[in-house]
Amino acid sequence: MSQEIAVVGSADFTTGFRLAGVRRFENVQEDEKADELDGAVETVLDDDGVGIVVMADDDVSHLSRGVRQRVETSVEPVVVTIGSGTGGSGLREQIKRAIGIDLMEDE
Template identity: 80%
Template sequence: MSQEIAVVGSPDFTAGFRLAGVRRFENVQDGERAERLDDAVTSVLDDAGVGIVVMHDEDIEYLSRTVRQRVETSVEPVVVTLGGGTGSGNLREQIKRAIGIDLMEE
């Protein structure tokens, strides 16, 4: 069972997670996002030890269509996006996808 958390993003984004003890991360400089982000995300998605991938919400825009679709449909590892335009609806969908049920169902 995969249990490691991986963080993908700019060094500023990953720094806080590294200080909190996350050991698996992929730094992608802002100027390199278009070229390197696909490779960085694919690397953590293919790592069998990773159970959760954390990314900045705005970085999703820089992914190729293939990698973006993989991120949006990935169940294991679960991909969680933070920051930017992330609203409660988006987080709700991520939780629902991860555990298979809607905890907020009325």
């Protein structure tokens, strides 16, 4: 069973997670983001030991179409994005994808 959390993004983004104890991370240089991000994301998605991938919401827009689709539909590992674009409905969809059911029924 996948247990490890992986973080993908700039050094500034990954540093806080590393200080909190996350050992699996992929740093992507800010000026080479378009070139490196796809490879870094695919590396952690293909790692059987990774159960959760954390990345900045803004970084998703830098992914190629194929990798972005894989991120958006991945069930294991679950990809969680953090940032300005992750609102209530975005988080709700991530939780639904992670556990398979919608815990918050519409009223």
